[in-house]
Amino acid sequence: MSAAARVLELLARRGETLAVAESLTGGLVAASLTGVPGASRSFRGSVTAYATDVKSGLLGVDPALLAARGAVDAEVAEQMAAGVRRLLGAAWGIATTGVAGPDRQDGQPVGTVYVAVSGPSGAGKSAALRLNGGREEIRRESVLRVIDLLSGELHGNARAQDTEQNGGT
Numbered sequence: 001m002s003a004a005a006r007v008l009e010l011l012a013r014r015g016e017t018l019a020v021a022e023s024l025t026g027g028l029v030a031a032s033l034t035g036v037p038g039a040s041r042s043f044r045g046s047v048t049a050y051a052t053d054v055k056s057g058l059l060g061v062d063p064a065l066l067a068a069r070g071a072v073d074a075e076v077a078e079q080m081a082a083g084v085r086r087l088l089g090a091a092w093g094i095a096t097t098g099v100a101g102p103d104r105q106d107g108q109p110v111g112t113v114y115v116a117v118s119g120p121s122g123a124g125k126s127a128a129l130r131l132n133g134g135r136e137e138i139r140r141e142s143v144l145r146v147i148d149l150l151s152g153e154l155h156g157n158a159r160a161q162d163t164e165q166n167g168g169t
Helices: 003-014 028-032 051-059 063-069 074-087 135-165
Strands: 018-022 043-048 092-098 112-118 123-129
Touching: 003 018, 003 028, 003 135, 018 028, 018 063, 018 074, 028 043, 043 074, 043 112, 051 063, 063 074, 074 092, 074 112, 074 123, 112 135, 123 135
Parallel strands: 018 043, 018 092
Antiparallel strands: 092 112, 112 123
16 A cells, blocks of 8 residues: 555544645646545645745745745745645645755755644644655655655644543553
8 A cells, every 4th residue: 555545544544635736846746646546635725836935825925035035945835735735625725835856946955855744733843854755756855755754744643632532641
């Protein structure tokens, strides 16, 4: 079973939903998820926010943050994940932003990627990646990494819920 299938199955069992905001991956995360039979039980939809003004105007990323740091930034990724979660009414949001190449962007070298997740509590988590390879390899690896980040948060969240239900120890 693929990582995408595993997270979708866990979300479905929990009755939770997922939304995706993508920049450098350009729809590959959504394609990975919707390629799983039964994805519609948990997958709400996605926004491919390739342009900076779409990140701010549609997803609610702070324009001052974008002006100061550019779109390739951990906090931008976190705000994208939170924004798509709110926009599409999902329990969970994930996001990708970065530089797939061939040229640097916002002063960042090719292979600089940030992935993020935003959960039901509104708390966000991001991971900074330094990926090697060509454009397609960087994009494919970004898809795997954002799904892995979500998986880790889902499993951590499940452990926390179990601990609460069993007396907090």
